[in-house]
Amino acid sequence: MTEYALEVENLRKTFGDHVAVDDVSLTLRPGGSLAIVGESGSGKTTTARMLVGLERPDSGRIRVAGRDRSGAARGRATRLARAREIQMVFQDPYLSLDPRVTVAACVEEPLRLHFAMTSAERRARRDELLARVGLGEREADALPRRLSGGQRQRVAIARALATEPKVLILDEATAALDVSIQAQILDLLAEIRRDTGVAYVFVTHNLALVRHVADDVLVLYRGRVAESGPARDVLAAPEHPYTRLLLHSLPHRGWDPARIAADRRALATATRERPPAPTSEKRSVTS
Amino acid sequence: MTTRLLEIENLTVRLAAGQAARPIIDGVSLHVEHGEAVGLVGESGSGKSVTCRSVLGLFPEGAEAAGGLRVDGADILTMSPTRLRDLRRRDASMIFQDPRASINPLRRIGDFVTEGLRASGVSRKGALDRAEELLESVGIRAPRAALRRYPHEFSGGMLQRVMIAGALAGGPRLLLADEPTTALDVTTQAEVVSILTRLQAERDMGMLFVTHDLELAAAICDRVYVMYAGRIVEAQSAEGLFSRPRHPYTSGLLAATPRLESDRPPHGVPGRPVSLSEAPSGCAFAARCAHARPGCTEHEPGLREIDGAQVACLRAEELIHD
Numbered sequence: 347m348t349e350y351a352l353e354v355e356n357l358r359k360t361f362g363d364h365v366a367v368d369d370v371s372l373t374l375r376p377g378g379s380l381a382i383v384g385e386s387g388s389g390k391t392t393t394a395r396m397l398v399g400l401e402r403p404d405s406g407r408i409r410v411a412g413r414d415r416s417g418a419a420r421g422r423a424t425r426l427a428r429a430r431e432i433q434m435v436f437q438d439p440y441l442s443l444d445p446r447v448t449v450a451a452c453v454e455e456p457l458r459l460h461f462a463m464t465s466a467e468r469r470a471r472r473d474e475l476l477a478r479v480g481l482g483e484r485e486a487d488a489l490p491r492r493l494s495g496g497q498r499q500r501v502a503i504a505r506a507l508a509t510e511p512k513v514l515i516l517d518e519a520t521a522a523l524d525v526s527i528q529a530q531i532l533d534l535l536a537e538i539r540r541d542t543g544v545a546y547v548f549v550t551h552n553l554a555l556v557r558h559v560a561d562d563v564l565v566l567y568r569g570r571v572a573e574s575g576p577a578r579d580v581l582a583a584p585e586h587p588y589t590r591l592l593l594h595s596l597p598h599r600g601w602d603p604a605r606i607a608a609d610r611r612a613l614a615t616a617t618r619e620r621p622p623a624p625t626s627e628k629r630s631v632t633s
Numbered sequence: 634m635t636t637r638l639l640e641i642e643n644l645t646v647r648l649a650a651g652q653a654a655r656p657i658i659d660g661v662s663l664h665v666e667h668g669e670a671v672g673l674v675g676e677s678g679s680g681k682s683v684t685c686r687s688v689l690g691l692f693p694e695g696a697e698a699a700g701g702l703r704v705d706g707a708d709i710l711t712m713s714p715t716r717l718r719d720l721r722r723r724d725a726s727m728i729f730q731d732p733r734a735s736i737n738p739l740r741r742i743g744d745f746v747t748e749g750l751r752a753s754g755v756s757r758k759g760a761l762d763r764a765e766e767l768l769e770s771v772g773i774r775a776p777r778a779a780l781r782r783y784p785h786e787f788s789g790g791m792l793q794r795v796m797i798a799g800a801l802a803g804g805p806r807l808l809l810a811d812e813p814t815t816a817l818d819v820t821t822q823a824e825v826v827s828i829l830t831r832l833q834a835e836r837d838m839g840m841l842f843v844t845h846d847l848e849l850a851a852a853i854c855d856r857v858y859v860m861y862a863g864r865i866v867e868a869q870s871a872e873g874l875f876s877r878p879r880h881p882y883t884s885g886l887l888a889a890t891p892r893l894e895s896d897r898p899p900h901g902v903p904g905r906p907v908s909l910s911e912a913p914s915g916c917a918f919a920a921r922c923a924h925a926r927p928g929c930t931e932h933e934p935g936l937r938e939i940d941g942a943q944v945a946c947l948r949a950e951e952l953i954h955d
């Protein structure tokens with residue numbers, strides 16, 4: 347039996363009478379990468395937040411490295427242990443860092459919280475983490491406001507890696523960056539995964555990114571899994587109309603946005619009349 | 634010869650004395666014909682928004698602008714404030730990136746869409762009827778009821794449609810679309826673009842479409858300008874830009890764009906985009922350019938015509954990019 351880095355079964359979350367996430371299941375092997383794609387409002391962030399424990403699922407199970415974390419964490423030690431195993435990088439590098447804390451202190455904070463280290467050990471580890479993401483002494487002393495968006499995201503990644511997590515959740519972590527910088531960060535993330543064996547959940551609304559960042563993909567539509575499977579197969583031969591819609595939506599020459607708009611309306615109507623029922627095979631598609 | 638709808642000639646914008654030694658826009662020339670969709674592409678800080686706002690006579694506080702800037706032959710730089718207001722109301726309008734940041738959250742949608750019409754003397758009833766038509770044309774359902782609603786009751790994509798309706802109210806001939814879909818996801822982007830391009834064609838408007846996405850610009854526009862650090866570095870047909878990018882920055886952007894059909898992972902351009910005040914002398918791209926030679930920081934490359942493309946690179950003739 348494989349031990350998954352992350353194993354999720356039948357996750358569900360409602361806000362009032364709105365079902366944000368419904369019956370989502372997924373697995374992620376150690377060192378693997380899974381992309382979660384879908385338009386805005388499809389439940390990607392809510393799923394991500396449940397995985398890291400920022401949001402409590404109504405029902406369903408989450409196991410990280412084999413350990414169940416569905417129930418509330420009892421005690422500080424359990425809470426810390428859970429936090430260590432799975433970390434998250436957010437979309438907006440301008441909101442996710444405390445403006446009053448230097449880069450160095452920001453990366454040291456989780457080290458202080460999670461590990462018993464001497465201050466010399468901590469500084470050494472901090473410098474190692476910053477070097478890992480391509481930042482040096484000059485940036486270490488800086489406050490976030492002095493950094494560009496790409497540099498801030500590097501800081502957020504270094505901080506998230508500080509606890510040596512098994513799983514890193516990247517919620518649109520490159521969406522706010524310029525394309526030339528996004529490519530640098532993607533490159534860095536690939537290198538980190540190769541070197542450390544951390545697994546990624548890569549949340550994005552951009553299908554063009556998927557094959558370059560993930561082995562597997564899960565397509566969310568209105569909180570439910572529309573389709574999932576190996577990224578290569580799903581992209582080459584999408585079976586769910588929503589996956590096809592996402593693919594056609596990517597701008598290209600000869601693009602027909604009016605057709606996409608019409609398809610999207612048709613799909614919304616069809617879904618209202620006959621909500622999709624999920625399945626859970628290797629390559630699963632809901633009808 | 635007919636006058637061009639928009640003609641920018643050698644536009645330079647300098648911030649108020651003491652703020653920056655070098656201009657934020659440096660010698661930009663571009664044009665848009667009647668009914669034409671033209672792309673303006675560049676990364677953040679390259680000067681796209683400042684260029685757009687200049688067309689409406691809006692400059693940073695205390696800034697100085699020099700050069701030629703004409704809408705339908707009328708000179709923006711010497712225009713009276715009254716005439717400028719009319720121009721913004723009737724001839725040229727702008728759509729912004731973040732609809733929520735550019736609309737007053739406390740006012741009803743109807744007030745927003747009708748304000749320009751009312752100001753130019755249309756009756757309240759006439760303006761409301763017109764606003765209803767406009768909302769309908771951008772695909773807002775139950776438009777009459779929507780007029781009474783507030784911005785927070787709309788999603789980002791729906792609110793951007795409202796912004797488009799507002800921008801079209803005065804019947805402009807020129808539309809300045811400043812990253813109108815950057816904040817939207819890809820399917821919503823497709824919807825908003827389809828509305829924008831349909832209305833642009835139906836009303837024979839010229840459009841300057843600003844984006845950081847080369848693929849999007851090429852999907853919508855016939856001609857594309859690429860901007861870097863306050864200057865135009867390349868201008869050519871959308872087709873040519875992809876098949877034969879001439880400037881190292883353009884080819885860098887293309888290589889950095891993740892592509893569905895490509896096995897090659899996106900490849901970053903080293904360093905980060907800079908404004909002209911942070912850029913080296915000579916070619917502003919030199920610090921990031923894999924082809925830079927010592928001469929590149931000595932001479933500022935001007936735009937030159939090569940095989941139907943305009944390129945500002947000292948080595949444009951020798952370099953072939955794929």
Ligand SMILES: Nc1ncnc2c1ncn2[C@@H]1O[C@H](COP(=O)(O)OP(=O)(O)O)[C@@H](O)[C@H]1O
Nearest residue numbers: 361365366384385386387388389390391392393
């Ligand atoms: N804290 C919350 N309270 C109420 N509704 C929420 C909350 N968070 C998310 N939602 C709703 O849940 C749905 C999914 O949102 P989200 O997970 O943020 O989607 P995505 O990240 O795919 O854009 C949306 O309809 C959103 O409005």
Ligand SMILES: Nc1ncnc2c1ncn2[C@@H]1O[C@H](COP(=O)(O)OP(=O)(O)O)[C@@H](O)[C@H]1O
Nearest residue numbers: 657676677678679680681682683684693694908
């Ligand atoms: N009101 C302003 N005051 C001072 N500097 C400005 C102002 N607006 C823009 N700038 C500067 O001009 C440059 C170009 O900005 P902008 O046109 O907004 O870039 P883009 O839209 O391409 O991201 C940037 O370096 C920016 O900091």
Ligand code: SF4
Nearest residue numbers: 916919922929946947
């Ligand atoms: S002028 Fe020199 S530095 Fe600038 S783009 Fe051309 S080769 Fe590169």
Ligand SMILES: [Mg+2]
Nearest residue numbers: 390391392518
């Ligand atoms: Mg989200």
Ligand SMILES: [Mg+2]
Nearest residue numbers: 681682683811
């Ligand atoms: Mg801008």
